[in-house]
Amino acid sequence: MIGAVGHSGNAIVGAEHLHLEVRLGPSDAQFGTISDYKPDSTEEERYNYCIWALSEVFQPIDPTTLWSTQGAAGQ
Numbered sequence: 156m157i158g159a160v161g162h163s164g165n166a167i168v169g170a171e172h173l174h175l176e177v178r179l180g181p182s183d184a185q186f187g188t189i190s191d192y193k194p195d196s197t198e199e200e201r202y203n204y205c206i207w208a209l210s211e212v213f214q215p216i217d218p219t220t221l222w223s224t225q226g227a228a229g230q
Contacts, residue, residue, distance in 0.1 A: 177221065180213035 189203040190196035196204075207213050 175218060176215065177218040178207065178213035178215050184213075 184206075186203045186207065188197075188200050189207055190200035191204050191208075192201060
């Protein structure tokens with residue numbers, strides 16, 4: 156699963172959407188679930204979030220660079 160689609164933030168009522176974030180990091184990394192600091196998140200979920208989003212081990216990239224590279228290779 157890439158992510159859950161739903162209602163969040165300031166979206167217009169009924170406007171379901173998906174936030175997609177792509178990062179480069181160690182190819183053998185695996186995460187169960189990730190959650191930021193919400194009241195119902197577990198310590199493991201918060202730890203995974205910190206490794207993913209805050210540690211600089213995983214660097215954010217623009218996902219459209221992947222799409223354009225794949226499109227160019229297939230032409």
